[in-house]
C-alpha cells in the first residue's frame with residue numbers, strides 16, 4: 001500500500017490523474033490518497049501528485065500518535081534516513097520541524113543513522129485535517145454547483161497522519177514550460193500542469209498515440225510527448241500548426257534526456273479540420289482537446305456548437321477515450337456523439353471562467 005501527496009486544489013481530479021500511475025486510488029484526507037500499487041516511472045510524469053510513499057501506517061493528525069505509530073511499526077530496511085514532514089494546506093497546525101526532529105529521534109533509537117543531505121531512505125510524514133469531498137472511490141461529485149456561502153459544509157471530517165518511505169516523486173519542471181516562455185505563444189494556451197494531467201488521463205504513456213485535433217500551440221502534445229506518448233496534432237489555422245511544430249521541435253527534440261526518464265515520443269502536426277480528420281478509424285489511443293471558448297473568434301466556417309459536436313463525433317470514430325476541456329459542459333453533445341461520460345470536473349479559474357473537464361469513454 002502507498003500514500004500519495006496530491007497537489008492542486010481539486011483532489012478528485014488529482015486522483016483521476018493518479019489512476020494513470022497507480023491502482024485502486026482512494027482519498028483519505030484533503031491532499032492525501034492511498035493506492036494499492038504504483039508504477040514509479042509514471043509517478044515521475046504526474047502533474048497533480050507530488051510523491052508516492054510506501055505506507056508504514058496511518059493515524060490521527062497529531063505528533064504523539066505519529067510517534068507511537070513509528071515506535072511500533074515493523075521496519076525492514078537498513079541504511080541512513082531523513083524525516084520530511086508536511087502539514088497539508090496548513091490544516092493541522094502541527095509544527096513540522098519538531099515532527100521531523102522527534103520522529104528522527106525515534107528512528108535513531110531504533111538503530112538508524114540520520115543523514116539529512118543524502119539519506120538512503122526518506123520517511124515522509126503528512127498531516128492533514130478537513131472534510132473529504134470525494135466519495136470512497138475517490139471520485140468527487142463535481143458536476144453539482146459548489147456550496148453557496150452559509151450552507152452546511154459537505155463531507156466527512158477526517159484527521160490523518162500518514163507515514164511512509166518515499167518511493168517516487170514527480171518531476172516539477174512545469175515552470176520551464178510556461179506558455180509565455182515557449183518559442184511560440186498565443187493567448188489561450190493551456191498551462192503545462194493541466195495539459196500534463198489531461199494527457200495522462202487520456203492515456204499518454206510510452207507506446208500510446210495521443211491526438212489533439214485542435215492543438216493550438218501544442219501545449220497538450222508537448223506534455224504527452226514528454227511522458228513518452230507518440231503525438232499527433234491538427235489545427236484549422238496554418239499559423240497554429242506551424243507554431244505547434246516549433247514548440248514540439250523545441251521540447252521533444254532536445255539533446256538531453258527527458259527529466260521524467262521517459263524517451264520522448266514522435267510527433268506529427270498538420271493543418272486540418274477537427275470535424276473531418278484525415279485519420280483512420282480507431283487509429284489513436286486517446287484524444288484530448290481544448291475547445292475554443294465562446295469569445296474566441298477563429299472558428300472558421302463552424303458555429304461553436306457544430307464544431308464541438310463534429311469534433312466529438314470524429315474523435316469517437318478514431319479513439320475509444322477522450323478528454324475534453326472547455327468553458328462549458330459539452331456533456332449532452334458528447335452523449336449524442338456516442339460517448340459515455342466517465343467523469344466530469346469543474347475548475348473555477350476566475351470569476352467569469354470555469355473550466356470543465358469531461359472524461360469520455
Ligand SMILES: C[S@@+](CC[C@H](N)C(=O)[O-])C[C@H]1O[C@@H](n2cnc3c(N)ncnc32)[C@H](O)[C@@H]1O
Nearest residue numbers: 189190214215216217219235236273274290292
Ligand atoms: C483553445 S485553442 C487550443 C489551445 C491549445 N490547447 C494550446 O495549449 O495552445 C482552440 C484551437 O482550436 C482551433 N480550431 C478552431 N476551429 C477548428 C477546427 N474546425 N478544426 C481544428 N482546429 C480548430 C483554433 O485555431 C485554436 O487554435
